[in-house]
Amino acid sequence: MISVLFVCLGNICRSPMAEAMFRDLIKREGLExxxxxxxxxxxxxxxxEPPHHGTRxxxxxxxxxxxxxxxxxxxxxxxxxYQYIIVMDDSNLKDVKRLSGSKNVFISRLLDLVPHLENKNVPDPYYTGNFEETYNLVLAGCQSLLEKIKKDHGL
Structure with missing residues (x-):
């Protein structure tokens, strides 16, 4: 079983949004x-706690x-x-890499997988209030991640 963990700061806005969206994408492709x-x-x-009301x-x-x-x-x-640990921003990346020690796991910012974007950090809507922007960035990242996983595993 291929395993993906999305990580953000508090796990109420960006990472649960990514989890829900990625589950939806893999279900549509019959890969659940x-x-x-x-x-x-x-x-x-x-x-x-459940996801933030803005995420819901x-x-x-x-x-x-x-x-x-x-x-x-x-x-x-x-x-x-988890084989893929996908974080939302530079701060999450630094924290997760520190916590991982020498474990051999793929750790990446979600938007590193979207080549045409210059800013590789998903803004935290807990602070910005812009859940639509976050949704659109997370969607682009999740679609790119799914393509990477399909390629990596011949799906």
Whole structure:
């Protein structure tokens, strides 16, 4: 089973949005039995909470399910359980690389997979309030990630 973990700061805005959107994409392609998806945050402030109301609103708008999503913090075992750890910005990248130690896992910013974008950080809508911008960037990143995984694994 191919495994993907999306990571942001608090796991209530960007990474659960990416998790829900990626699940939707793989379901549309009939790959839900080949790819597992989860999300986590580098911080513990929101552990156990559902996605932010702005994230829920934008996902509802696009008819993407976020059922069952609850915030959690990244843990050591994630570096063994997930082949792809996809972060939302430079700060997340630095924190996740530090936590990973010498584990052999693919760690990347989501927008590193979208070559035509200059800014490789997904803005945090918790602070910007712009959930539409975040949605569009996350969608582009998730589509590129799915193409990479399909190529990497011959799907």
């Amino acid at each position: 039995n080949q790819i597992k998806v989860d999300s986590a945050g580098t911080g513990s402030w929101h552990v156990g 609103r934008i996902l509802d708008q696009y008819k993407i399910s976020y059922e069952g999503l609850k915030a959690r913090q990244i843990k050591d075992k994630d570096f063994e359980d």
